[in-house]
Amino acid sequence: MREYLTFYIDGAWVAPAEALRALDVINPATEEVCGKIALGSAADVDRAARAARRAFESWSQTTREERLEIMGRMLTEYQKRFGDLATAVTEEMGAPASLAQRAQVPIGLGHLATAIEVLKTFAFEELRGPTKIVREPIGVCGFITPWNWPLNQIMCKVAPAIATGCTMVLKPSEVAPFTGQILAEIMHAAGVPAGVFNLVQGDGPGVGAAISSHPEIDMVSFTGSTRAGIEVAKAAAPTVKRVSQELGGKSPNIVVNDAALGEGVGRGVATIMTNSGQSCNAPTRMLVPQGRMEEVIAVAKASAEKITVGDPNGNSEMGPVVNQLQFDKIQKLIQAGIDEGATLVTGGVGRPDGLDKGYYVKPTVFANVTSDMTIAKEEIFGPVLSILGYETVEQAIEIGNDTEYGLAAYVQAADLDLAQKIASRLRAGQVLINGAGGDLTAPFGGYKMSGNGREWGDYGFHEFLETKAVLGYAPPPANG
Template identity: 70%
Template sequence: MRDYTKFYIDGKWVEPAAGAKTLDVINPADESVAGRISLGTAADVDAAAKAAHRAFQTFSRTSREERIALLERIIEEYKKRFDDMAAAITEEMGAPTVLAQRAQAPMGVGHLQTALNVLKNYKFEEERGGTIIVKEPIGVCGFITPWNWPVNQIACKVAPALATGCTMVLKPSEIAPFSGQIFAEIMDAAGVPAGVFNLVNGDGPTVGAAISSHPLIDMVSFTGSTRAGIEVAKNAAPTVKRVHQELGGKSPNIILDDADFDRAVSGGVRSVMNNSGQSCNAPTRMLVPAARMEEAINIARAAAEATVVGKPQDKVTIGPVVSETQFKKIQGLIQKGVDEGATLVAGGPGRPEGLDKGYYVKPTVFANVTNEMTIAKEEIFGPVLSIIGYKDVDEAVRIGNDTEYGLAAYVSGSDPAKIREVASRLRAGQVILNGAAPDLMAPFGGYKMSGNGREWGDHAFGEFLEVKAVLGAPKQAAE
């Protein structure tokens, strides 16, 4: 059993402040206790924020070359711990071994490498006549990260923050904290200067609120539910700090009539089921021509039935969802879909046959869904797809945009001009055409209630920089 009861503050592993409680971390595959962590308090956040504030005075003045060397060391140490990271993710949140090895853990090193590549050529200064526009590190950053892609969300914040000269305090999800612990060990082994990176475990209402409201923390970056993101913004408001939010989604997947229908429908099902449906950008609303609903049903049923659910260490497509709380929420929403009259195509309430322990959910597909139904409106965050019919492209776009969210959208079709035109009408931060692969340089973030700001690639750097205008700057003497 993992015992991770210390915090990483000011370059040392330290005991929590007085009054800290411990929390058992549950393995969702078998409901056993996999480890324990300490739940920090405002005092722990204060110690970490003060350490980061002190470290900022020197780290913010480091050269590009020094930060390049630091990121290179972190990448080297990450690669040494790659298998440990993948195993931790499987244990803490139930990702199948193959997903942890091929997607979850690689995203961590991917974001670090991307930040390194961007840093090498990023322009921190620009001359405009007699004025110099300077981009400087914003200061101490507070990071509150989720459990669904745990190291992905840690790395996509930490990497650009380090690259731009910021210091930070991280609170990983208390539900899936093991990967955060290993990440901190990687940072320590890489020789990150004391106070630059700090880790405090804890829950949202205590540690998350303390990070959001702390006067020495200059910006907070949060990934999670829209509800929690609103609380972060409220807590941050009195200190007028910058707030970056990557929140929920209910992404439309518009399949046009000229698409490769079998490929688009089956691919859409697989995309929703991936990671047990626990991705904020999952294409959970599939829009198909109403006249082809039965065809879509047959393809989607076959794809859902081909989705193998089981223990993460086995050769399965998906493992459990992360917790009992999530399991109960998903079960309630599946039942809601049945009660509201959607056609149950595959799956349904209850655990899959033969899986009586662990938080396993049947791969579920509903058809003949209307956009007013609960399952079409709420983010389920489980392996549940809603298929909605449309009469023409205008209606498909209207339905696609008829949501409070705007994180991602998907379009499939054979006419390049047509799918580009549909993409231009969708109110979402990222639009994926014909199942395009992820791009770590593509900005990631949402419109509307899906948040504000952007992560990934060079766009992420801007979240961690302040802009200073220096007017009347004298010309530097030629060397």
């Protein structure tokens, strides 16, 4: 049983400012309590924000070399705690141990390593004639992160913020808080100066809202649902702070009518089921040639039914979804798909056979889905794939863009030239062609209601920088 009843503020572990309010953390595989955290308050956020403000005066003036040295120590300490982090991810949000080891923990390490490389050559200033353009740290940053890829979404904020000379207050998800707590221990062991990194555990109303509205916090970076992102923006508006958001998605996956169709369908099914479908950029809408729908159904059914579901500490490919709330939401949306007339190819409501406890969902595939159906419009955030038919590539692009979201899109085509042309027409922040792997230097973020701003690599640095122009910095050129 883990007990995390203190917060990391100003370089020390401190008790909550108000009377202790503890929250049980539930293991989604067992539905049993696996830990407790203290819930913070506005008073705790105030302490953390003021500590970050004090630390900013000196941290913002550190050199590139000083920050690189500390980030190198962060990398070393992160590597030391790799196993602890992997165990925590599995325990708190149900990721299979294999996924935690090969993706959940490594991606956080990858963001840190990438930020170190970017920092080595990043241009913080340039001279344009007599004018100097300077990119300076924005100040104190507030981070509100979700539970589905906890280390990814924490480190793609923390690493560039540290690199650019910012200080910060982090609120990890109260649903999956263990990894954030271990990260604070990593930062302390690495010798990050007091006040540069602060952690306050808590929920949205108690801590998230206080971070969003606090006058000493200069920018907020939020990852989560579009609904919550809107509330963050509203709370931030009176202090006119910068708000960077990575929100929901309903990503299309256009499978072209060619020889690679079967491979593209199988790959699409495997991708949506990864992490139990709990990825904001998951390709949840598969668009396929209407004339080959039956062939697609056969491939999708076989691919989904090969996926093993069970104990995340075993050899299963898919574990539970994160909690009862998500389980109930997914079940309701699966039932909506059935009620609205979509063809249930495999899966459906209820737990998989043999699993009577834990928030396990059947890998589910619907076919003959239309764009007006609930499952084609709403973000399900579970292992549920909707297959829609199209007559022409032009119609596929139109259907792909027919969503309020625009986080990601996918194209599967043997003809790379055609795939590139389709990609250029899709209104999304990131388009992946033919199963392209991840790129931590590529910008990540969305169009439309999927958010604003960009994270990852050098693009992520700019979210934490202000731009200053110093006119007359250099003497004017001598007259001929």
